[in-house]
Amino acid sequence: MKKVLSLLCTLLLMGVASFGQTLTQADRDKGIKYLEQTRDAIVTATTGLSDGQMKFKPAPDRWSVAETLEHIALAEDFLYQNVTDKIMKSPAGAADRDTAKADAMVLAMIPDRSHKAQAPPPLVPTGRWSPSETLAHFQKSRTQTIAFLQTTPDLREHVAESPLGQPLDAYEWLLFVAAHSDRHTKQILEVKADPNFPKK
DSSP, X not given: OTTHHHHHHXXXXXXXXXXXXXXXXXXXXXXXXXXXXXXXXXXXXXXXXXXXXHHOOSSTTSOOHHHHHHHHHHHHHHHHHHHHHTGGGSOOOXXXXXHHHHHHHHHHHTTOTTSOOOOOGGGSOOOOSOHHHHHHHHHXXXXXXXXXXXXXXXXXXXXXXXXXXXXXXXXXXXXXXXXXHHHHHHHHHHHHTSTTSOOO
16 A cells, blocks of 8 residues: 555556456445545535635645645546546456455555555645635536446446556446545544644
């Protein structure tokens, strides 16, 4: 898991493999619920903060709430585009994969902040949007991600290498999207819990 984000860009440029599996309705519903829950957690954690609170940094080498939110939004777009433009365009095939184990691995490892990671350059925040614009952008992107999961039938059949040491199918990459935002919502809460975080 170490250096997950720094490996992400490289690994997603590697060739994709294709495997035949069936996505159950229960799994689809679980993924949609997780995307919705993690979206709502981000909105709750960032709504109503002042400009000073948004820009507060616990240390020079740590991100502010605004920077973390921008990173979440950038990663959402990056991961979604790789699923739709690369992974899903590989030809479908068949292979023996323990999808339940892989699903659980994504849900356990990605949100775990005890494993530190370095964001790749395309996902480093630069202040390109205001906080309100960033949140609106994220919400629009997340709506798109949820709709894709709701309507795409063959997500288990297309697989790509991942930074977790084994391939993930397109459904698991969408779980990755939600888990990544979960990870960084925890980071936002850590910033807000800092004793020097502005009161208003």
